[in-house]
Amino acid sequence: MYTFNSRVRYSEVDSDARLTLDGIINYMQDCTNFQSEDLGVGLDFHKERQIAWILNSWQIVIDEYPRMGENIIIGTQSFGYEKMFGHRNFLITKEDGSRVAIANSLWVLMDLKKNRPMIVTPEIGDVYGTHEPLEMDYAPRKIKVPEGGVKGREFVVQESQLDTNHHVNNGQYVRMAMNQIELKSVKELRVEYKKQALLGDVIVPVICEQENETFVSLDDEEGKAYAVVQFKTIR
Secondary structure (H helix, E strand, O other): OEEEEEEOOHHHEOOOOEEOHHHHHHHHHHHHHHHHHHOOOOHHHHHHHOEEEEEEEEEEEEOOOOEOOOEEEEEEEEEEEEOOEEEEEEEEEEOOOOEEEEEEEEEEEEEOOOOEEOOOOHHHHHHHOOOOOOOOOOOOOOOOOOOOOEEOOOEEOOHHHEOOOOOEOHHHHHHHHHOOOOOOOEEEEEEEEOOOOOOOOEEEEEEEEEOOEEEEEEEOOOOOEEEEEEEEEOO
C-alpha cells in the first residue's frame, strides 16, 4: 500500500476542532495523486496522452474524525481492473494504528480526445500493481434514491469548484450536498457520479430524508443527476 503521513491542520477542522468529511475526502484524493506522481504517471503523463481517471463512485466508512494536530497516515492501493474500470481502496489510520476511515472507489479511464471510456492498457494499469481488496462491507456502486424528495436551493457552478480536468471536483459534489442539509456524525458516505458538471451549470438539489439516511440528488435543470450523495448517520 502506498502511504503518506500528515497532521490535521486547523484549516481542515470544524467547530469541534475535528477533521471534516471534506478533509477526509481531500486526503484520499491527494493520496492517489501523490502515488501517481511518484510512479511517473501523474498529471503531466495523463495530459500528454489526453486521458484521465474519472471517479465513478465512492463508499467511505468513517470510524473517527481526528482532532486538530493529530498525526494520521493515509494509504491507497489498486485491487484490480476490468475493461475501462479501475478499483481502488483507501485507508486512513492514526499513529497507534486505529482506523479513521476506509473506502472503496471505482474509476473510469477516459479518452479526452474522443470523450469516451477507454480500455485500461498494461502501460497505464500495471504500474500500480494489484493487491487484495481491503476487508469491508462493499456496497453497490449505484444508489437508489427514494421518491418524494424536496427541492433545495439552486446554485450555479463557480470556477473555484473546478479541478484540473475543468469540471467539478469529486469532493465538491459532497460539499454541495452538505450545504443543503444539517448533518452531524456521518458514519458512511456513498456517492454515485453520473455526469460532469461544468462552469456555469445550474444545479438543482433534491433532498430526501429517512431514518439515519439522507439522500441528495444534485440534478440539472431537466432533472437529470450530475451526482447522487447518500449520508448515513447515527442519531
